[in-house]
Amino acid sequence: MRNHLLLFTSVALLGLSSCLKIIKPSKDFGQYETPVAPDYGQPASWAALPTRRDSADAVPRNTPFRDQQATAAADVFFVHPTTYYWRKQWNASLANNRLNQFTDDDVIRNQASAFNAAARVYAPRYRQATLYSFFVDDQSTNGQKALDLAYSDVKAAFQYYLDHYNQGRPIIIAGHSQGTVHATHLLHEFFDNNPALRQRLVAAYLIGFKVKTDEYQTLRPCADSTQTGCYVAWNTVAWGNDYPPFQNGVAVNPLTWTLDTLAAPAALNRGGVGQDFNRLDVGVVDAKIHQGLLWVHPPKPSGYPRFLLPGQPQLWHSFHIADYGLFYANIRQNAVARVRAWQGRAGNNQSTLSNSCWSKTFR
Template sequence: MRTRLLLWPALALLGLSSCLKIIKPGKDFGRYTPPAAPDYRMEDHWAALPDRRDSADVVPRGSRFENQQRDAPADVFFVHPTTYLWRKQWNADLDNDRVNRFTDDKVIRGQASAFNNTARVYAPRYRQATLYSFFDDENSTNGAQAIEYAYGDVRAAFEYYLEHYNRGRPIILAGHSQGTVHATRLLHEFFDTNPQLRRQLVAAYLIGYEVKPDEYQILRPCEDSTQTGCYVAWNTVAWGNEYAPYQNSLAVNPLTWTRDTITGPARLNLGGVPYDFRRLDKRIVDAKVHNGLLWVHPPEPKGYPRFLLPGNFRLWHSFHLADYALFYGNIRQNAAARVRAHRMRLGGQ
């Protein structure tokens, strides 16, 4: 399995090879007992639900944003990124309080909440594949099996959501990193093949992983800020970096919502949120699409982690952890704009 942009700051601190040894599970996938399966009838097996208080309800301190899930006209099904980094087993246990707290405090708060002005937030917990799964040896099937196992939970959660929660409402599908791996597959299996669900699709935000412009048979990338029934993607790196494996990937500029290579100036940036979520930093970065990546000039304020990755015989700077954070305000505004456009195209439903 080819190494992707699914890394953690520890890789930069420890070095890639030594870190991988530390986080590699000690035995093969087939030799350990998997954690108990989720039961999506139980609220505890959801990281976010719209009718209870959770981390998806918050907004950045000092912003004028509001949580409007109660009256939101759409839903978002959000699949969180990797927050399980350890070697005890290939897939996370849903009863791991440490993992759940980190998931809620960082990625549900810092990513899923971007949609709470226009959509009711549904975010399942799932037996996510441990980080090492995405770096597993090419001759091993352990990582692939762990990822497949995780997707089974996400698929089950989405089926439960459709049957018990959706009630025909417009749907935003969103993910990051490992979450985007699973969300991309949901689009294949549920939306690309189902005309009714395609009609309900507002847009998919497939951020922080490799997604192709021709990924689907019918679904197509979004070409502007109000197109619906389409998908966007990007992977953020420091200006001037190249990464050959991603040169044919989809990159949409979240400042302009186009795929062209014109630089979106920082004045178009409606605000980023740092890792501690304590403020909204307007005009935090510019952005330019380049060879399947999204280039940004590194932000001056602290709180937007970046780290070094090996590639093209040199180290390059990734803002993978800040794919949402640097464009939080723009994602929030764009989701609302696409929901409005979707409702108009369906006659104001």
């Protein structure tokens, strides 16, 4: 697996050394027993499947949103971010029920659900790399090995999805943070040089990690709100601040879905959804692209946390945790718009061969 941008520089790591001991596994990667690989033929190996009730079916309370997977014309393959922060081992076990519940209640509900108006949601569980894997480790390749193992699961899950679930339907790829690292790699392996599969790509939402401006040979960033076969990316930072780990990557403004650097007013924000998932905050933030970052004026409502790390105030400007939440309604509406655009361009009614039978068996 190609090298990834590490979340923090070695300079940042020096200031965090005492804090990081709390989350650093005490042994090298090879000294731990590898967790059992998932069997994606088993529903338990998925955090979300459209044929059962799960957290991806949720919609924020006190909003008009509805789960529409039963009649959705497309699928979304969603790769969740890091939810494993423990030092017990380098990769999480799928048998960790406490971790699985946290993943479902937090990121599957708050992020993957943004797509349930446009697509059936498939979200694999995988042996995710622990958070420390993203920190500079000059002594070994432990972190990279952990990420490689995690990606091997994501790749296997996507292949299983293609073989058993997709049935030729249009596809959205989406992720956040570690999930975006793996989703970015999926696009390389499955879409960038595969014209047939690329034709089925509605769009990819590569949010919360740096995507290089020359990342792909064929795939390009989306230039407007209805372009298909492209990808969007952003990393949210408080207005006027730098954030070196993610600067100078691709950034698409989720209020305008363009690549320009004009400031988009908060009036274009259809609504953020905070961590409590209990309201829609219309106009919660504005947005402007600056040097590959998405600048926002900090929101007044609560529920949109910054990425706070002890002893590292230079990193406190990041709204990494709220990358989805601040633009939840815009993401939701845009996914619907891009699926419709894909249908129109494909000359494909895509009431889908499966909609009639899926509606009979759904849930």
